[in-house]
Amino acid sequence: MERGGGDRRARGSARCCGDAVMAEPSAAEQRWLQTARDFVLRALPASPDPGGTERPPLDAVLRCVRSAGGGDLPLGYSFISISDLKHQQHAPCCSHLTWSTNTFKEWAHQGKGALPMHSSLPRAYLILVGYLTDGRQEDKDGCLYVKDSTGIIACELLRFELEWLESLFLFPSWAYIPQTDHSAAGYIEILVDPVPVNRLPKEVSETIPVIYPALAEPLLVSRIPCKKRSKLSVAGELSRLSPLLCIHQKTFFFLFLKCFTSVVWVPVLVKKPNQLAWHHTLQLGRRYTITGLSISSLKKSGQRMFVTSISSRLLPYCAEKVKEQALDSSWQGESSLSASLETTEHFNDSSELSAEEWPGLMKESKIISYVGTVTKILNAQAGLYELDNKVCLCLAYQQLLNSARGIRPGACVELIDVHLLQKPLVSSPFIVLGACLNSTVLLRSFSRLSTPYHPPVTSRNLYLQLLFRYNLGMPLYLWLVSLLETFKERFSCFFGHQRLLLSSIHQNPGPAEKFLVPVLQAVVPDRRETRDIYQEILAKVHHCPLQKYLTLDPPYQVPSLSALGRVAEQKGWEGFCPSQLLSPLEAQHMGTQELNRRLAWSYCTLSAGSFQPRLILLGVLRVSSRRSSLQLQDSSGTLPCVISHRDSSPFANTALIGSLLQVENYQLVVERFIQSDFPSWEQLENSEHVREKKTSIYVQFYFEDVQVLHSVEGQIQKDRRSNSRKKNDGSSTSDLETPEAKVLKLEDPTPDPGRDEGCQRGQSSTGITSCVSHLFLVTQKEGLMLRNYQLLREGGGEEQEPQRSFQATVLWLGRPQLWSHPRETKSLPELEEANHDGGEGMTRQEALLLFMGKSLQWFPFLHLDGLYRFIVPHCSDLEVFDKLSFPPVPAEFLGRPSCPLCLPVQDNWHLQHETWLPFPAECQLAARAALTGMDQRVSSIPEILSNSFRGSLVSFSGEIVERTLCASPKNEKPSATLSLRKQKGSLLASDHSVKLSISAVAGSPVVLDIYIAATYLQHLRGLLPGAKILFQNLERKISRFHNVYCAYIASSCVTILSLPASHQLFTSSCAGRASSPSLVFISNLQHHLQNLPQARILCHVSCVLTLSLQWVCSLCSSIFKEGKCTRHSPPCPSHTGVRQASARVLVEDGTGEALVLCRNQHVAAMLGLSLLEWEAVQSCVQSRGSLFIQYGEATGTGCVEELEDPIACYLRNLCRSSLICRPILLDFSLDRKPSKVLQPAPVQVRNFRCGEMEFVSQVRPRQSLLCLNVEEVGQKALCCLNRERIERMSGHCQVGTTT
């Protein structure tokens, strides 16, 4: 190590007298010397003496230390070894062996200039002695190190001489900067030139023949092949120096030697490991001679340059020591040497990237030089720093091979030829200085502040890898950095940022990479241009990714969940307009109560495209056992979610819990709740009447649209999955385990031969972790409610409060199994076993599972007809389930022997969904119905509506057609104060309930209404028009009007089978029933009497039987007259009246007659009045309060005072006029009030006229219809419709007459 004999020679030349060592030392000195001796023995390797004896360089070190300290021993200082420095020093510090306190204070004070908030480096009193080296013998990376025999540590110098390598130095002034996370060593900043302990060897140089760039350059240009062995020496001024680069484990750099007198320059490639240290000594503007150069060219571009050889030396240029060489024959005319002798430099370009081409106006970056102080580390991994509190420096386009050592806040850097980009990102305020491979970044001075050092990771650094892979321009790179920063901030608390941000190895990308790669691929579509780093460094005309740029408006945003919530809420209310929620025609006739109730609950949905820029959703899937709902989570908050399958199977994938999901196709639902006191529709624009606003936000999406960025599964799944990977041999690359992947094998009972093997593997890898599993089928699931189970909570003692819980009836399949992890269940052996036991029912046993506390988390996953298994970890007791079971009632009350045992589900049990019970297998399990004594069949809506249906609890599925808020059926007219009272946590007043109209299939006219009380609604998400829902255990009821409807009760539950189609969602909440009704005949109505919600007839108005117009109080519905309510006891305070109108009209369509009940605006339409006329008529009625006209009254019984009333007169004449009798298109629903549903009466035969045609038809009794819409029919349309009708009717009439 130490150069030969240096020790002895150094003694002679040392200024300090050797006698001082001999003088009688004090006790303190003796102690100090003893420690020094110990240190040298331990830390500095003994060097072989020329005499052959080994002696540590103690004397030389002491002499050097004395000399530095002015002759005295620095008793206040102690030696520190590299190992101790690395392991004992945890905070930054500096040591200045020769400085006085004042010198130090002044030095520290000056360093605070730019950053007064930071403290200076604290001073330590340590003596550092060690060898300077360029790394371990074989593994040179271009960095410099200080080493002793205890260890080695990287160092950074401002000035370096090649002769210093491998020499022993005393470092009089240095700073130690530990790495922030203490996991790795820091580095040393060498503040003052080191003092050699021994004399440095002198290079003896002879005169060297050199050529100058002016002569060398033509050699590169002309393609004269050079003889391989001919070496040249080139002398010139260093004009440019590339950063150290490492490609395919080869580290290298380029330097450029310029002619002293002209601008001609030549590139030199330095790539021999022992020459990489040159990079530290080379200084721009200085003159050098480099020997042993040959000419080489790049394989790809043919670019030629000089390359160093192993024997090359870097020498300072000295005019006396060189003579200009004339190029001899070896460089001329030897064209016979084939070009193949030429070495070719070939680095596989992992750096082949593409520069995106932008439409629009490109900006050109300026190339500048800049000197500034680092004020902040913006993102070390991304190579972003802040200079002078205002400029962003980006070093990422260089490779950051020296780990950005020295670039700490307070350090001064000089940037030569960097690109200046102004505001490359819309959202960033920065001017960015980008260093490309043509730029030089120099450290001008070290920081004197105690600021931390964040070394960028050079291997698997995702920022840099993506930058190079996609050849990103600065705007995209900065955007990528911002995305990754938010990503890290949001999810590192779940997964640790190390794992999140690692870039891929072996095709196994980390979560952040999985997230970003598709985004980048979308933004950087094709690889038009690859980044050619050699071109970037060597080309005469500069070309690099930083030259041109366009300010980027980010194409996506990925906000935190809390920010998303805020934005969604804002957007939700932005679009809120009470008058748009209701049709004005309807709203103007509504009383206060109904009006405000209809406004109380509305929603809007937002998709990714509703946000500008598009919004991508990221979150960790969690289950809240408190709310028993799925939610996405990040460090900022949570967002409840509803997940469905596209094939309408419910979501049951328990393995997804804890996984990081990305969703780009989703429906963000903003449910808006308001408390308002609008007196009538006229005040709807006045937002003062909105007293309170609340919002509930959740997101719904399909499982198929989910991309799993990272899955953290329970131990059980992890083991199983790793096993499955092995077996499937890469075919299961999807992270999503689809339930369909497992096939029920009911016929083949042969045991899976791989099963035992799996057990063995598991035992060897994870130790013996047995668990017990039990397969079951869910036959019934009930909703969440407070139940009075105080018993048998494990260790919980007696709890008096009713607990939130749910229960499910299940059928055990097979016996509990003992598992050793990992285990692959391709088939379900229990099922086979159960099947082969025949109908004995020995292994099929029913149980009532009770879920409470933490096990409530399984609520969103457990569904009817699902095959699941419980896995009890760390358990080998096969009777674990039996031991916990108990009868639901004390034994003495136990009536039915088949009553299932209750089993409280324990918190640590794991639920795993296996598959769905397929239909063919249902017959095999038909015994189940017999066993359970209950038929848990899912009925159809027509079945439930049918009069012959028996049963009070029903389950069915269907699509929500309409959602309206209405008064709870029990208290039809609650007082105003009661309606304001709210249940705790509920967003709706407790006296409200929601009416859902459910149709069996989309567009079907058969509709069943469901009423859900507000109290249940707070747990129910996704009940939106268009959604397909499975309702279970609803109570079937019959109204006093003989209508069948269902009520949601405590044991009911809902499962979202599919989400509303997105086109439905863009329309607002109160959209009516969608499709236009089909044209029917009155005579056909009998067939559809039940269940037909809406139809259309072409008919003729026969006469108006009654007409009633009223002005009623908006609060109490009494008659309103002259601006006051007419109710007197008690007096009504209302000042608002509402117009209401109704009429009964007789129509016929040639097949029959019907009575049509019209309300409000339909009355006007039926009477053929324009809106203006109707307005006038209603205003006239206001003065008298009400008006009633009956058919035929004018002939005899007309009252005198009404005759005097012009408005009554007008209306009576209108009703009697033949103008009324005209063809119309009528949309209606059946009015099913019992008085109107007539018993089948004898069929009459009557004559009808329709246009020019005469018909004879059988007539059934009058149907009673509720008018939904009246449309005038023009003459032309009438002809057209009639023709169509006649064609259809000819068949119908014949059928009619033959019956």
Ligand SMILES: [Zn+2]
């Ligand atoms: Zn550039």
Ligand SMILES: [Zn+2]
């Ligand atoms: Zn009133």
